[in-house]
Amino acid sequence: MESDLPDLITITQLRQIAGPTPQPYRIQVQVDNRNEKLTSGGSPFFEIKLADGGDSLLWRLFDSNPIFDEARSLTRGSFVEITAQWVDTGKYGIEPRHPRLRPLTEEEKGTLLGGDPDLLARQRIDYADIERFVAAIRDPRLRGVSSLFLEKHGERFRRTAAARENHHARRGGLVEHVAQMMRSALAIASTYPTLNQDLLVAGVLFHDCGKLWENSYPESSFAMPYHLHGEMLGHITLGLELMNKLWRDLLERPEATAWATLEPANEHVRLHLLHLIASHHGEYQYGSPVLPKTPEALVLHHVDNIDAKMEMFRRGYENSRELAPGIFERFRPWPVNVVAPLSSVPPASPATE
Structure with a gap:
């Protein structure tokens, strides 16, 4: 039943809420690119760049994943929905656990391209x-x-x-x-x-x-x-x-x-x-x-x-991993870790004045 499906969110929203605990969500995206590479041990894996109207996400899919062969159908330009338990792994960023793939309908493509x-x-x-x-x-x-x-x-x-x-x-x-x-x-x-x-x-x-x-x-x-x-x-x-x-x-x-x-x-x-x-x-x-x-x-x-x-800075605060309270991991091409800005003092109320 459609009502039993996880919430449909954007990549930007996924970046904001993904954490170390897996959470169920759906994203609808276009495949920007899919490159097949080899690990240091010689095993194949895919680097798949996913994009929607506001952001993009790099997904590393290893040959041990049950859908590895299915992912070969994810050619550049194809539209797909990914349903998964999403987790921020830290080392490899946000990735889907136990993902399920479904091609988008023409109506869904039109809605996604609308932004x-x-x-x-x-x-x-x-x-x-x-x-x-x-x-x-x-x-x-x-x-x-x-x-x-x-x-x-x-x-x-x-x-x-x-x-x-x-x-x-x-x-x-x-x-x-x-x-x-x-x-x-x-x-x-x-x-x-x-x-x-x-x-x-x-x-x-x-x-x-x-x-x-x-x-x-x-x-x-x-x-x-x-x-x-x-x-x-x-x-x-x-x-x-x-x-x-x-x-x-x-x-x-x-x-x-x-x-x-x-x-x-x-x-x-x-x-x-x-x-x-x-x-x-x-x-x-x-x-x-x-x-x-x-x-x-x-x-x-x-x-x-x-x-x-x-x-x-906006993107860093929104997407980077927090290394310690108020300290965010550096991101390309920024050369250093970024620190949360100092909050402004709220204006004094008339009574306080």
Whole structure:
């Protein structure tokens, strides 16, 4: 009977509740990859990467498991439900004990591909904020090229990750990253009024736009493919090329004739925006062909870095094993164990004051 089945949860929820005591749950996932490897003793085992709309999980399945032969059917892209007693082993992370596999129905696939409702709701808010921040840009050139990007590539933008692994590594993760960076950049701009706020907002929007051809997901999959353009050129180079293409398209529109006499000149604006894309990694060894040479470029680099690191902290607190009270095991690529943050003192009540 369906009512007797364990609760159906997401991978993110599983990470939050899995512990040393096995607990029964179901997860519905897509197989991102399945690699057959050998142990040090020469025995075969599978490394199976499972993914849903918000997270992924690596499952090591050894040949002693009764379903080892059945797991050969778990090819890249297949959809499956896993019912098991889930346990956090520490050494190998979360794994299913006594797992049972079932392929998903077409209806279940559609529901899974629709994504986690809570995550989708947050991403819808983020995208609406991006549209609002773009609409508020006063420079007609920067507002125009930003709007043109959303108009032409908004759908692909919505299903692109900010990274393949390190931060916001999920469908729509780039939208989350860009929206939060815009909020941070605007807060900084309110403190330093000499900053060009319009340029900063546009720079945030475009800084990772090349990732639409490096870290995008297909419409019907959580398995991020590798793209030849992304591998051979990288997202900074692709971003510069896309920016130039959009700028040329923008200047061909009828309204662009009124911008010929604007100051700063069109070409000057374009160069500053290109510089933000080119320099946002901040250092040569991290892939930037040029170092930040303007205040806006410097702010963009640090806002990008801060938001990425804050997401790494969030993921670490959520997913890492607690070694001791308030001390969490290091996670890739973070170089050290992380420590729980200091709680804020609650505001005093009127009576206390």
